[in-house]
Amino acid sequence: MLTILFDGLAYGMLLFVLAVGLSVTLGLMNFINLAHGAFAMAGGYVAVVMMQRYGLSLFWSLPAAFVLTAAVGALLERTLYVRLYDKTHLEQVLFTIGLTFMAMATVDYFMGASPQIVDVPKALEGNFELGIVSLNKYRIFVIAVCALLTIALQLGLSKTRFGSRLRAAVDDSRVARGLGIDVTAIFALTFAFGSGLAGFGGALGSAIFSIDPQFPLKFMIYFLIVIAVGGTSTITGPFLASILLGVADVAGKYYTPEIGGHRIEIGGFVIYTIMVLVLIFRPQGLFGRAVGK
Amino acid sequence: MTAVLATEHLVRRFGGLTATNNVTFSLPAGARHALIGPNGAGKTTFVNLLSGVLAPTSGRVFLGGRDVTTWPAHMRARAGLSRTFQINQLFAEFTPLETIGLALSEAHGEGAQFWRRVGTSRAVVDEAVSTLERLGLGDVMEERVGSLPYGKQRLLEIAIAVAPKPKVLLLDEPAAGVPEGEREQILDIVAALPAEMALVLIEHDMDLVFRFARTISVLVGGALFVEGTASEVARDPRVRQVYLGESEIDHHIEPATGKTA
Amino acid sequence: MTDATATDSRSGTDRAMIYFAERARWRGPEVALWIGAFALAFLFPSRALLFNEVAILALFALSLDLVLGYAGIVSLGHGAFFGLGAYAAGLLAKAGAGAAPLSDPTLGLLFAALVCAAVGYVTSFLVLRGSDLTRLMVTLGVALIFQEIANRMAWLTGGADGLQGVAPANILGMFEFDLYGRNAYLYSLTVLMVLFVFARKIVHSPFGISLRAIKGNSLRAGAIGIPVNRRLNGAYTLGAAYAGVAGALLAQTTAFVSLDVLDFHRSADVMLIVVFGGVGTLYGAVVGAAAFKAMYDVLAAATPQYWEFWLGLVLVLLVLFVRGGVMGLLGAFYARLQRVGGRP
Numbered sequence: 001m002l003t004i005l006f007d008g009l010a011y012g013m014l015l016f017v018l019a020v021g022l023s024v025t026l027g028l029m030n031f032i033n034l035a036h037g038a039f040a041m042a043g044g045y046v047a048v049v050m051m052q053r054y055g056l057s058l059f060w061s062l063p064a065a066f067v068l069t070a071a072v073g074a075l076l077e078r079t080l081y082v083r084l085y086d087k088t089h090l091e092q093v094l095f096t097i098g099l100t101f102m103a104m105a106t107v108d109y110f111m112g113a114s115p116q117i118v119d120v121p122k123a124l125e126g127n128f129e130l131g132i133v134s135l136n137k138y139r140i141f142v143i144a145v146c147a148l149l150t151i152a153l154q155l156g157l158s159k160t161r162f163g164s165r166l167r168a169a170v171d172d173s174r175v176a177r178g179l180g181i182d183v184t185a186i187f188a189l190t191f192a193f194g195s196g197l198a199g200f201g202g203a204l205g206s207a208i209f210s211i212d213p214q215f216p217l218k219f220m221i222y223f224l225i226v227i228a229v230g231g232t233s234t235i236t237g238p239f240l241a242s243i244l245l246g247v248a249d250v251a252g253k254y255y256t257p258e259i260g261g262h263r264i265e266i267g268g269f270v271i272y273t274i275m276v277l278v279l280i281f282r283p284q285g286l287f288g289r290a291v292g293k
Numbered sequence: 294m295t296a297v298l299a300t301e302h303l304v305r306r307f308g309g310l311t312a313t314n315n316v317t318f319s320l321p322a323g324a325r326h327a328l329i330g331p332n333g334a335g336k337t338t339f340v341n342l343l344s345g346v347l348a349p350t351s352g353r354v355f356l357g358g359r360d361v362t363t364w365p366a367h368m369r370a371r372a373g374l375s376r377t378f379q380i381n382q383l384f385a386e387f388t389p390l391e392t393i394g395l396a397l398s399e400a401h402g403e404g405a406q407f408w409r410r411v412g413t414s415r416a417v418v419d420e421a422v423s424t425l426e427r428l429g430l431g432d433v434m435e436e437r438v439g440s441l442p443y444g445k446q447r448l449l450e451i452a453i454a455v456a457p458k459p460k461v462l463l464l465d466e467p468a469a470g471v472p473e474g475e476r477e478q479i480l481d482i483v484a485a486l487p488a489e490m491a492l493v494l495i496e497h498d499m500d501l502v503f504r505f506a507r508t509i510s511v512l513v514g515g516a517l518f519v520e521g522t523a524s525e526v527a528r529d530p531r532v533r534q535v536y537l538g539e540s541e542i543d544h545h546i547e548p549a550t551g552k553t554a
Numbered sequence: 555m556t557d558a559t560a561t562d563s564r565s566g567t568d569r570a571m572i573y574f575a576e577r578a579r580w581r582g583p584e585v586a587l588w589i590g591a592f593a594l595a596f597l598f599p600s601r602a603l604l605f606n607e608v609a610i611l612a613l614f615a616l617s618l619d620l621v622l623g624y625a626g627i628v629s630l631g632h633g634a635f636f637g638l639g640a641y642a643a644g645l646l647a648k649a650g651a652g653a654a655p656l657s658d659p660t661l662g663l664l665f666a667a668l669v670c671a672a673v674g675y676v677t678s679f680l681v682l683r684g685s686d687l688t689r690l691m692v693t694l695g696v697a698l699i700f701q702e703i704a705n706r707m708a709w710l711t712g713g714a715d716g717l718q719g720v721a722p723a724n725i726l727g728m729f730e731f732d733l734y735g736r737n738a739y740l741y742s743l744t745v746l747m748v749l750f751v752f753a754r755k756i757v758h759s760p761f762g763i764s765l766r767a768i769k770g771n772s773l774r775a776g777a778i779g780i781p782v783n784r785r786l787n788g789a790y791t792l793g794a795a796y797a798g799v800a801g802a803l804l805a806q807t808t809a810f811v812s813l814d815v816l817d818f819h820r821s822a823d824v825m826l827i828v829v830f831g832g833v834g835t836l837y838g839a840v841v842g843a844a845a846f847k848a849m850y851d852v853l854a855a856a857t858p859q860y861w862e863f864w865l866g867l868v869l870v871l872l873v874l875f876v877r878g879g880v881m882g883l884l885g886a887f888y889a890r891l892q893r894v895g896g897r898p
Contacts, residue, residue, distance in 0.1 A: 032687060083874065089686040090628050091873045094829055097822050098869025105863030113859075217818055221698055224691045272702065276680060276695045344777065370779035382774035384767050390570055395767055398760045399779040405788075407761035412574020415567065422566040431566055435573055453778060 003134075004251050010139035012246020013146035014208065016239050018201035018219065019226040020153065021194015023238040026227060027170045028187055029085055034096040036198055036223055037216030038103035043069045043199025044211035045107060048116045058121045062145075062203050069199025074192035081191070082184075100216045108213040115210035142204060149197070153235055166190060221272070229278050248274065295358050297322045297491045298343065298374070298461045303352035305335075305342055305515075312338040313349070314515035320461065324491040327506035327523075329499075331535060335515035336495045337379060340463050344376045345369045357460065371400075375459035377450045379466045379495075385439030389430050389449050392438060393421040393456050400457030421456070428452045428482055444475045451482060461491045468501060480504065503527065511535065578758040587840070588747055595739050603735035608847045609742040610803045614820075615827040615839035616746075616753060617796030622825070623834030624762065625789035626769030627681065630690045630821055631697025632797055635674060637816035638700060639666035639798025641711060644720040644805035657723040659806050663745065666802035667795040674794020678787040694818075701816040716812035720805055731807065738807035745803060746840075749796060754836060756792070765789050766834075826869055832881025841880050 022036040043065035050056040050064060076099075084092050120138045127134040157163035169176040169183045177183050202211065222245065230241030296319035305313040312335045320326055330336055341347040343354060345366035353362045356372050364372075384392055397417050398404050412418055425434045428448050433441055438449060451467055467483065468476045480501060486492060496502050502509065502523075509526040511518040519529050526532055594605050618632045643662035650656025681692050704711045711717055724730050729737045756762045768775045768782050776782050805811045814820075823846065831842025849868070854861040878885070 026687075032690070080870075080874075087873070089690075090622070090829075090833075093628065093630070093690065094825065094869050095873040097825075098866040098873070101822075101862045101866030101869065103866075105860045105866065108862075109860055221694060224694065228688070228691050272695045272699045276692055276699070346773065346777075365781075366776035367779045367781045370777055376777055378774070378777075382771050382777070384770040384774065386766070386770055390573060391763065394574075395760070395763050396778045399764065404760050404764050404780060405785070407756045407759045409760065410574070410578050410755070410758050411760050411763050412571065412577075415571065418570045418574065419567045422570045426566055434566075434570065453774070457778070 002132075005247060006135055007139060008247030008250035009243060010136075010142045010146075010246070011208070011250055012243035013143055013150070014201055014205050015222060015226060015246050016242035017146050017149055017204070018198050019223045019242060020235055020238055021191070021197045022223050023227050023230065023235070024166075024170070025187070025191050025194055028166070028173065028183075028190060031081070031085060032089055032092045032096065033081070034093060034220055035099040035103065035216065036195075037219040038100050039069045039073055039195040039198040040202035040205075040219060041103065041107060041211060041213070041215040042072060043202030044206040044215065045111060045116075045202075046199065047118055047203035047206045048111070048211065051118045052116070058118065058203075058207065061118075062200055065203035066196040066200040069202075070192045070196025073195025074188065077188050077191040082188075100220075104213045104216060111213070113213055115212040116206070117210040118206045120207045138207060142208070145204065150235075150239060157235065162186070162189075225272075225274075229274075296320055296355070297324075297357055298493075299355040300343070301353045301355070303339075303342060303354065304350045305338055305347060306350045312515050313342060315352070316512075316515075316517050318510065318517065318520075320491050320493065322460070322491055323489050324493070325505060325507045326492065327494045327496060327502045327509045328512060329496065329502055329509060330512035330518070334512040336512055337465060338515070339512065340376060340465050340493075340495060343463060344374060370457075370459075371402075373460035374463070375454040375457060375461070376463035377454045377465055377467055379469055381446050381450045383438050383446060383449060383453075385437070387438050388435050389425055389438060389441075389452070390421060390434040392449065393424055393452055394418065396453050396456045397421055424452055424456045427485075428455070429478060444471055444478075447471050447475075447479065448482070451479070455486065458487075459490065461493070462486070463493045463495070465495045466497065467494070468496070468498060476501070584837070587837075591743055591747075592740070595736050595743070599734060599736050602739040604847065604851070606735050606739040606742050606807055608843050609739060609746045610800050610807070611824070611827065611847065612840045612843035613742070613746045613749060613803065614797055614800035615824050615831065615843050616750060616836065617793045617800060618824050618828050619834065619836060619839045620753060620756075620796060621790055621793035622828060623836075623838075624757065624765045624769065625786050625793070626765075627786065627790060628686050628689055629681070629693040630818075630825075631693035631695070632793070632824055633816060633818070633820035634693075634697035634700045635670045635794040635797035636801040636804075636820055636824075637704065638673060639670050639801030640805040640811045640815045641704065641717065641801075642666040642669040642798065643722075643802030644717045644811040645710070647720045647722045647806065648717065650723065651721065657721060659722045659725050659741070662722060662806055663799050663802050666798040670798025670801075671791050671795040674798075675787065675791040677794075678790035681790060682783055682786050694821075697816065697818070697821060701813070704813055704816055711811070711813075714813055716810055717805075718810070720809045720811060722806040722809070731809070735807070742803045742807060745799065749799065750836065750840070753796070757836060761785070761788070769834075823865075826865065826872075828879075830868070830872060830879050832879030832885075835879070835881040838879050838881040845880065 018040050019036070021039075022033060025031060025033060046065040046068050047058065047061040050061045051058060080095075080099075084095055087095075124138040124141050127136050128140065157167060165176070165181050166186055168179065169181055169186050173183050202215075205211070225245055226238050226241045228241075229244065230238035299319035301317050303313055303316045303318075304311065314335075316339065328336055328339070338347065342349050345361070345364055345368070349362065353360055355361065356364075356369060356374055359372070361369055361372065384395075387395070391411075394412060394417060395404075397420055398406075398411065398414075401417065403409075403414075403417075422431070422434070425431050428451065430445060430448055430452060433445055438446065441449070447467070447470070451464070454462055454464075464483065468479050471479060476498075483492070483494070483505060494502065494505055496505075506523050508521065509523050510520045511526060511532055513535055518535065519526055519532050521529070591609075595602055598605075614632075614636055617635070618629065621627050621629055621632065643666040646662050646665050647657045647659075650658070655661060677696050680696065681689050683692075705713060708714075722731065725737065725741050729741070731738050731741075764775065764780050764785055767780060768785060772782050801815060804815065827842035827846045828839055829842075830845060831838025831840070849864070850861065853864045857864075872879075876883070
């Protein structure tokens with residue numbers, strides 16, 4: 001029971017790091033980026049390449065994944081995404097699904113379709129025995145890293161000048177513009193940072209769940225659930241939603257182990273049902289204000 | 294005589310702001326009523342509460358004596374309440390003919406029919422065409438609404454609301470944005486509406502208000518401030534206080550009393 | 555000038571009656587398209603299986619066009635109804651063991667349509683709450699739930715192995731599903747045409763116009779007495795039933811149902827087809843389906859593994875550069891032709 005809670009917590013925090021960028025950009029621009037998972041996948045493959053081909057450690061791969069995906073994110077935002085902000089949701093959806101498909105096929109071309117999983121660094125192998133429960137060291141590491149990131153994000157949002165501008169822009173971008181805040185620049189930076197975080201999360205997660213070209217689609221629904229349940233106005237909402245989802249998912253897998261796939265398949269139609277129910281009874285999310293306009 | 298439209302202690306709050314504050318109001322059949330008030334007095338919020346676009350925080354709305362507080366907009370429309378919007382709310386991809394045809398088929402309760410082609414009922418088409426011609430839209434009835442000049446679009450905004458022959462018609466600044474030369478046409482159209490139709494005009498232009506209204510309500514800070522006949526309101530010192538600086542009201546006092554007499 | 559005086563002599567009502575009739579009139583190219591589609595079965599009998607797939611895809615796209623193009627509901631999970639229809643018809647045919655009455659194909663279509671309409675009606679209440687984004691998530695969520703259910707109820711659906719032993723009886727008790735797929739194609743095409751004509755009728759009915767009105771401006775639609783949600787429930791239900799029939803056709807003509815019918819790809823593909831063909835045009839669904847299959851044939855033949863890449867590229871280019879899809883382009887071209895022709 002405690003192990004489930006612990007694994008769920010690790011998984012949930014990972015989900016938060018993966019999804020938080022999407023939540024903020026959605027709140028900021030009311031833009032639906034279904035390709036967010038592709039950035040996470042890219043980060044995962046950065047780790048795979050660095051570790052498997054060049055024998056580098058995971059500790060090097062993590063920052064590299066962040067920097068590379070953030071750069072790709074910034075480039076795509078400036079060249080392509082920027083042209084879609086004033087288009088309809090349907091067009092945004094089509095465009096980002098298109099990007100996702102392209103990313104998936106590209107990865108398939110270079111890396112093959114088979115799932116990849118990277119090795120946990122030697123220092124983090126094995127379990128901590130704590131009386132009756134044994135805790136996986138790597139998961140402790142994941143929780144610690146994600147917790148640090150979350151705290152840093154929260155502080156960054158509440159204490160820095162950029163953070164207060166960002167919050168103002170999310171709150172009401174028109175008023176923010178009126179106050180002379182450069183919402184476009186804030187958005188570009190946030191988008192890049194959010195993509196970087198997704199890449200970081202992908203790299204961090206590639207030692208827990210396998211990564212394959214289908215990853216963006218598999219995780220798309222998870223990101224959407226995090227946003228649906230958590231709302232887009234704060235980062236605490238998505239954080240709590242991620243933890244809830246992580247625990248529910250791990251628990252769901254534990255109690256209903258009969259699942260079609262052989263990988264760490266994300267089965268859990270319990271959570272889809274929860275999402276649909278949340279959307280019906282609290283369209284603004286369990287913890288947040290309205291999603292979209 | 295029972296009121297065709299009435300409210301009881303109507304309140305609407307947005308967060309900490311009270312946009313409509315305890316308004317009790319009633320409108321007799323055939324009324325020519327104007328709702329005036331300074332900017333931000335809550336006139337449009339009040340109209341939205343009446344027409345069902347917004348739900349009140351508390352209080353009740355009656356239409357023809359029936360409590361319609363919980364009714365959605367479309368049910369109030371079907372019960373004979375029509376409105377225009379301050380900013381045109383039109384179907385840009387339709388033609389005026391399609392627009393009015395649609396409004397009429399909904400008013401006749403035929404909107405859910407899927408087995409019949411639209412425009413097969415000669416009576417409905419005839420009614421649509423005559424409405425359009427009456428409102429000066431006969432020559433553009435087959436053009437795309439989105440490409441019509443603003444003045445024509447404004448006329449169509451009124452035509453949609455008038456076509457179903459409502460019992461109550463709420464006109465939210467019908468002449469807003471219309472160039473000076475075309476305002477007369479809108480006023481003429483409003484003046485020619487059937488006498489039994491109760492009209493509520495929300496307007497800034499005091500010239501229009503005093504030419505049109507027999508009774509006036511003044512809304513200030515979301516609450517009813519003064520109610521009365523046009524001449525009473527025009528003479529009321531409190532109203533003049535509110536409108537201090539908006540000197541227009543002064544030179545309307547005399548002609549207005551002259552007209553109503 | 556003479557033309558103008560002639561119309562002036564008619565009353566406004568007469569002109570308006572003609573106008574409405576003209577809008578819904580069948581045009582030459584439309585008739586030609588359908589005749590051509592039937593002729594294909596006899597001109598290229600060896601490609602009948604491919605044509606059959608196009609017809610089914612066109613019907614599926616048509617169902618989404620009703621939901622997306624007319625009711626304006628963005629759905630990421632329309633494949634749910636396609637899959638549900640496929641399983642409904644497949645299971646019914648299997649239960650009948652290839653003999654009438656249960657395995658009768660027409661009955662199978664009706665059954666699939668009814669099941670999907672019922673499920674569509676119920677889920678429409680979930681879908682219609684909230685914004686575009688909420689709708690996306692709810693439709694996607696519902697589709698994923700369906701996929702999970704089909705996967706888990708392996709005793710009924712065959713799970714990952716697919717539903718075996720789907721043997722429909724002869725069409726109308728007369729025509730066999732032949733090996734080359736010609737009868738299958740004619741069957742699917744007939745169903746497509748019948749449902750297309752019906753959809754076309756709906757689009758030009760008061761109900762259809764009110765849907766376009768809701769899509770255009772739901773605030774005004776409510777203010778003229780249109781029960782917005784009730785109409786959208788109706789449109790979504792209709793779209794679900796259409797998608798179900800398309801799924802049923804696939805199950806019957808291939809005598810097999812696999813879990814793949816509920817795949818996310820189906821929902822994304824059909825969206826691409828509708829947008830490529832032109833949203834809210836009905837014919838866009840048919841044109842888009844044909845173009846999609848042709849594209850698939852060419853691109854997937856060249857690089858079968860990376861078809862997905864080209865699909866994505868088309869989506870991206872479509873959004874960036876082409877508005878209104880193929881039908882939009884055709885319409886603009888036609889309007890230009892008329893303007894040039896109309897001027898002396």
